[in-house]
Structures are given as structure tokens and as C-alpha cells.
Amino acid sequence: MTSVYYHIGRYWLLLGNVFSKPERRSVYRRLIIQEIDKIGLQSLGIVGLLSLFMGAVVTLQTAANIDSGWIPRWTIGFTTRQTMILEFSSTIVCLILSGKVGGNISSEIGTMRITEQIDAMEIMGINSSSYLILPKIIAAMFIFPFLVIISMFLGIAAGAGVGTSTGVISMTDYVYGLQYYFEGFQVSYTLIKTVVFAFIITSVSSYHGFYTFGGPREVGESSTRAVVYSMVLILISNYVLTQILLL
Amino acid sequence: MIEVKDISKAFNGNQVLKNISVVFHPGKVNFIIGRSGSGKSVLTKCIVGLMEVDQGEIIFDDRNFTKLDRWARKDIRQEMGMLFQGSALFSSMTVEENVMFPLQMFSRMNKSEMMDRVNFCLKRVNLEGKNHLYPSEISGGMQKRTGIARAIAMNPKYLFCDEPNSGLDPQTAIVIDNLIKEITYEFGSTTVVVSHDMNSVIEIGDHINFIYQGELWWKGDKRAILHTENPELNNFVFPSEFMKEIRESLRG
Numbered sequence: 001m002t003s004v005y006y007h008i009g010r011y012w013l014l015l016g017n018v019f020s021k022p023e024r025r026s027v028y029r030r031l032i033i034q035e036i037d038k039i040g041l042q043s044l045g046i047v048g049l050l051s052l053f054m055g056a057v058v059t060l061q062t063a064a065n066i067d068s069g070w071i072p073r074w075t076i077g078f079t080t081r082q083t084m085i086l087e088f089s090s091t092i093v094c095l096i097l098s099g100k101v102g103g104n105i106s107s108e109i110g111t112m113r114i115t116e117q118i119d120a121m122e123i124m125g126i127n128s129s130s131y132l133i134l135p136k137i138i139a140a141m142f143i144f145p146f147l148v149i150i151s152m153f154l155g156i157a158a159g160a161g162v163g164t165s166t167g168v169i170s171m172t173d174y175v176y177g178l179q180y181y182f183e184g185f186q187v188s189y190t191l192i193k194t195v196v197f198a199f200i201i202t203s204v205s206s207y208h209g210f211y212t213f214g215g216p217r218e219v220g221e222s223s224t225r226a227v228v229y230s231m232v233l234i235l236i237s238n239y240v241l242t243q244i245l246l247l
Numbered sequence: 248m249i250e251v252k253d254i255s256k257a258f259n260g261n262q263v264l265k266n267i268s269v270v271f272h273p274g275k276v277n278f279i280i281g282r283s284g285s286g287k288s289v290l291t292k293c294i295v296g297l298m299e300v301d302q303g304e305i306i307f308d309d310r311n312f313t314k315l316d317r318w319a320r321k322d323i324r325q326e327m328g329m330l331f332q333g334s335a336l337f338s339s340m341t342v343e344e345n346v347m348f349p350l351q352m353f354s355r356m357n358k359s360e361m362m363d364r365v366n367f368c369l370k371r372v373n374l375e376g377k378n379h380l381y382p383s384e385i386s387g388g389m390q391k392r393t394g395i396a397r398a399i400a401m402n403p404k405y406l407f408c409d410e411p412n413s414g415l416d417p418q419t420a421i422v423i424d425n426l427i428k429e430i431t432y433e434f435g436s437t438t439v440v441v442s443h444d445m446n447s448v449i450e451i452g453d454h455i456n457f458i459y460q461g462e463l464w465w466k467g468d469k470r471a472i473l474h475t476e477n478p479e480l481n482n483f484v485f486p487s488e489f490m491k492e493i494r495e496s497l498r499g
Contacts, residue, residue, distance in 0.1 A: 022353050116335035123295050123407075125324030125350050 011207050017129040018137070018203075031135035032142075039101050039136065039202075040143030046100060047093055047147045048154055051084075054092065055155030056162040058083045063168035065148045076169045077177020078160070082186075084155035089148045090190040091238050094197035097144070098230035102205035105136055106226035109209030112220040118210070133206040140198035148194045152187075189245045196241060197234050248273050249294065249405060249437055254303030256289055265302070265461045271402075273437045276428055276451050280443055281458035282483060285293050287441050288409065290458065294439070295327060295407055296320055307405065327352050327397030328436075330427075332410040334390040336382040336397070342369070343378035344398045353401065368396040372426055388419035395426055399434065406431065406438040412447055420444065424451045445484055448472070457483065472496055 022028045062079040109132055112118050121128040156178065162171040169177075205226035212222040249271040256264040263286045271277040281287045286438050287369060292298040294305055296312060305312045305319060307323050315323070336345050346365045350356055356364065369375055372392040382390055406446040408427055412420035428451040431438040442448065457472075457480050465472075465480045471493070472484060475497055485494045 012274055027351055029481075081424070111338075115333055116331045120329065120331060120335040120337075122297060123324060123327055123329045124352065124401075125321040126352055147399055 005199075009035060010161060010211070011203075014129055014133075014207055014210060018133045018206075020130055022130055022134065023126060028131075028135055029112050031131075034140050035135045039139050040147060043097060043100060043147060044150070047151050050096055051092060051151035051154040052158040054088050055080060055084055055158035056116050058088070058155070059159035059163045060166070060168070060244045063163065063166075072173070073169050073178035074173040074180060076163055077174035078180050079177075080158050080159035080163075080174075081146045081178045081182070082158055084159075084187050085190055087190075089143055089151035089155060090197065091234065093148060094194060094201065094234055096145070097147075097203045098234060099207075099227050101140065102201045102230045104227050105202060105205040105235060106209035106212075106223040107132075107219055108177065110212035110222045111204055111218030112214055113210065113212045124192060129206075129210060133203070133210070136206060137199060137202045140202045141195050144194050145191045146192065146200035150188075189241075192245065193238060193241050196237055200233045200237060201230045206235060207236075210230065248308055249392075249439070250304075250306040251290075251294060252304040252306065254290075254293060254300045254305065256286075256293055256298065256301050263461050264293070269456050269463055269466065271437050272454055273440050274432065274435045275453035276431050276438045276440060278448050278452040278455045279441045279458060280445075280448055280455060280483070281441065281464075282443065285458045286461040287458045287495070291407060291409060291439065291441050294474075295329060298322065315366045325401060328393045328401065328403030328406045330391065330406075330408040330411050332413050332441050334382070334387075334394040336390055336393055338382055341379050341381055342374065342385065342393050342396075345382070345393055346437075349397065349401050362379075364400060365396075368400050371399065371430070372396045379414050382473040387414050388416075388422065389473075391415065391419075391423050392426065395423070395430065397429055402434060403436055406434075406436045408438065408440040408442075410442055410444075411440060412442065412444045417446070420447065421450065427451060443483075459483075 040053070058080050059076055062076045066073070066075060109118075112132070115200035116131070118128045121131060159173050160171065163174055164171050208222040214217050249419045251267060251269045251271075253266050253268050254264055255266055262382070265304060267290060279287045279290060287300065290296065293300045302484055303313070311321060312320060335350065340348065343365055346368050347361055350364060354361065366375070369378065372395050374389060374392050374396060377389065377393075379387060382393070385393070397465075406427075409424070411423050411427060415423065424447050427438060427440065431437070440452075452469045455472055456463060456465060459465075459467060459476075459479045463477065465477050467475070472480065474497075475481060481494070485491045
């Protein structure tokens with residue numbers, strides 16, 4: 001239990017350093033743009049692929065489970081929309097990104113630690129935690145919502161494509177289902193969740209990388225811990241945010 | 248000048264440094280030598296502030312480093328340059344970007360002034376034309392020289408070198424040694440070299456401090472080291488029978 005408190009305390013102290021005044025704003029701006037490319041744009045492929053298949057599968061599964069003639073076919077479009085917007089495009093995509101982005105961040109910073117690159121920054125008088133972590137946090141919190149919006153569109157489009165091409169639903173019914181009882185706040189809710197998840201993924205992974213000591217084996221262990229802890233915290237915060245925002 | 252006054256450091260009850268007091272002189276190459284595990288790297292990390300001391304003071308030209316907080320130490324840190332054992336170059340940056348990094352972070356130079364300074368530093372370490380190579384594309388000796396170029400980019404008053412010759416062949420090691428010596432004399436910096444390479448010590452050492460089991464066991468110059476009667480130092484400097492024969496011939 002002491003160890004848990006130790007990590008929580010050290011995590012918050014690290015965040016205190018991360019959010020302290022940056023040395024050179026112009027350098028940080030450049031770093032944020034680089035991180036947006038690395039964290040966000042280079043994840044477009046996996047997010048797109050995942051979203052297309054999720055949307056398609058949700059459509060087919062919903063169609064397969066509608067046996068009763070009492071349930072209208074447009075329910076397929078409605079269910080696909082709700083599933084993609086409320087949960088899949090934010091939570092599932094961020095869980096996948098915690099593996100891709102989180103693992104990458106942790107191993108990158110961990111390697112810098114064991115090869116003394118972080119020590120080199122400290123000796124120069126640079127706030128290494130801020131320099132290395134802050135641009136990643138800002139970049140992720142900025143770009144992840146865009147990825148999630150793209151995921152929503154791709155998932156819903158894939159559902160339409162698969163639904164109409166397999167004949168389980170007509171385009172008219174699908175579009176009616178998409179528009180049925182649509183609440184704009186649900187999109188806001190999912191984007192708020194995404195921003196929180198982005199913060200969790202980048203800060204937790206950076207924390208594990210920053211406090212890596214030893215050699216390559218420890219870098220691997222840190223990377224694993226970063227992904228596991230990020231995923232667990234995403235699931236917990238998903239529950240808490242849903243309780244707060246939707247009920 | 249760097250004054251280390253009575254510093255101690257322990258890890259989990261294991262006393263690694265015991266009441267060490269030593270002075271590192273400006274414009275001189277000051278060596279810290281000792282066997283592996285003797286505490287010389289810990290001593291250096293304490294001096295540069297990567298580790299906190301349990302007791303004692305470290306004074307950089309009348310500025311008590313140990314009493315300053317993290318932010319107040321920044322000014323002194325910007326006067327430091329350090330060459331790491333593994334070079335510690337930023338692997339995602341080119342040679343040029345590595346050398347330019349401290350300038351971008353702290354200097355008020357414009358881009359062309361920074362480029363001039365980078366090219367000067369690279370020329371100084373004989374790495375002209377290697378600007379756009381990445382650390383993984385250059386040899387170990389070149390990485391060390393890039394490390395030196397980065398360390399001197401900000402005209403450091405204090406230059407620290409941790410095992411500068413480890414992993415280098417003897418000829419490349421001498422090139423690095425001579426660079427450290429020339430830069431020390433040229434810039435008048437207080438240079439502290441941690442090493443157990445006796446060839447370097449004899450080649451460029453001005454003041455030598457021998458650490459043994461966490462204590463400052465001996466200090467003197469390179470001539471004195473060859474004639475010392477201190478048994479622990481003798482065992483360190485002349486470890487083999489062959490070296491002992493050399494010592495006898497030197498004394499004879």
C-alpha cells in the first residue's frame with residue numbers, strides 16, 4: 001500500500017515539474033507540432049482500420065440480433081451510432097492508443113533515461129520532465145479528439161456500407177436510425193472523455209518512462225507497466241465520467 | 248574553482264562517500280581516479296547536482312550550490328558542460344542539432360549566429376562536415392567528440408568528463424585526451440575528469456585525486472603519483488608485475 005502512495009505522490013510531483021514555466025516557448029511550440037504528427041497523425045491508420053471494422057461488426061451483430069418484427073430495422077443505424085459515439089470511438093480507440101502511443105512514449109523516455117540523455121539535459125539546466133513530457137500531453141489532448149471524430153465518421157460509414165451492401169438495412173432506414181433522437185451532448189461527452197484519456201495515456205506512460213532505472217529489460221518492463229496502468233485508469237475514469245456526465 | 252567541502256553520501260546505509268574535501272582548480276585538468284565502485288562517479292554526480300549530498304557543501308566560485316534550490320541552480324548549470332561515458336547524445340537529433348541544443352534553449356543568438364557557433368565547435372573537435380549525421384551513423388570516437396562539442400557550445404566555466412576514453416582505442420583516446428586538455432587551457436575552464444585510465448592521467452592530468460573506498464586517499468600531480476609510497480595508490484597505478492617493473496625503472 002505504501003508503494004501505491006509513493007507512486008501517486010511521485011506522479012503528482014512529476015506533473016508539478018511538467019507544468020512549470022517552460023524555458024523557451026518557441027522550442028516547445030515546435031515540439032508540440034512534432035508530437036502531434038508522431039502521436040496523432042501517425043496513428044490515423046490504426047484508428048481508421050479499427051473504426052471501419054468496429055462499425056461494420058456492430059451493424060452486422062445488431063442486424064443478426066433483431067429477430068422480432070416489432071423492432072424496426074432503423075434500430076441498426078441507431079445502435080451503430082450510439083455504440084460508436086458513446087463508447088467505441090472514444091474508449092476502445094483510446095485503449096488501443098494506450099498500447100501504441102503509451103508504449104512508445106514510455107520506451108522512448110525510458111531509453112533516454114538509461115542512456116543518460118535525461119541527465120545531460122538536467123546538467124544543462126533544462127527542466128527535462130517539462131521538455132520531454134509537456135509537448136506530448138498537449139499534443140495528445142489536442143489531436144486525440146480529432147482522431148475520435150474521424151473514428152465516429154468511419155465507423156458509422158462502414159456500418160452503412162456493410163449494412164446496405166449485405167441487404168440487412170436500406171440506406172433510408174440507416175440514416176433515419178442515425179438521426180433518431182440524436183443528442184449533441186453525447187458527442188461532447190465522448191470528446192471530454194477523450195481529452196481525459198489522452199492526458200492519462202501520455203502522463204502515465206511518461207511517468208513510467210521517466211523513472212526507468214537499469215537497462216533494456218527495465219525499459220521493456222516500464223513500457224508494459226505504462227500500457228497496463230493507462231488501460232486500467234482509462235476504464236476507471238470512463239466509469240466515473242459516465243456517472244458524472246450522463247446521469 | 249570548485250570547492251568540495253566535507254561531503255558524504257550513503258545509499259541504504261552503505262556509506263559511499265566519506266567526508267571528502269577537494270578543490271578543483273580553474274584552467275587545469277583535475278582528475279578523480281579510483282577503482283570501480285570507489286565512489287568517483289557518485290562524487291561527480293553530487294558535484295553536478297544529479298545526486299543530493301547527505302552532508303557538506305559544494306561551492307562554485309563562491310556560490311554554494313548545495314544551498315540553492317532547483318531553479319536557483321539553473322544559472323550555475325548553464326555554466327557547466329559534461330561529456331558522458333556513453334556520450335549521451337540525443338539519438339533523435341543530428342550532430343548539428345545536438346550541438347545547437349543548449350544554444351537554442353538558453354542563448355539569445357539568432358539562427359545564423361547559432362550556426363556559426365555550432366560550426367566553430369565542430370571544427371574545434373575536427374568534425375567539420377558531419378553536421379547532418381545522426382549519432383548512430385558515426386563512430387564511438389566521433390560521438391565523444393560530438394559530446395565535447397556540445398559541452399563547449401555554451402563556453403562552460405566548468406567541464407566534467409565521465410570516463411571520456413571508455414570503449415575507445417588507444418590512439419582515439421589520446422585524441423580525446425588532447426582535446427580536453429586544449430579546451431581546458433583555451434577556455435580556462437575548471438575541468439574535472441573521472442577516469443581509471445592511467446594513460447590519460449599521465450598524459451593530461453594537472454591535479455590528481457585518488458578516491459579509495461569512498462575517501463580521498465591521495466592527491467598530487469602526475470610526477471608525484473609515479474613516486475608515491477602509498478600502497479593502495481601504487482596497487483592502482485601499477486597493478487601488474489610488468490607495471491611494477493616499469494615503476495622500478497622509473498625510480499631507478
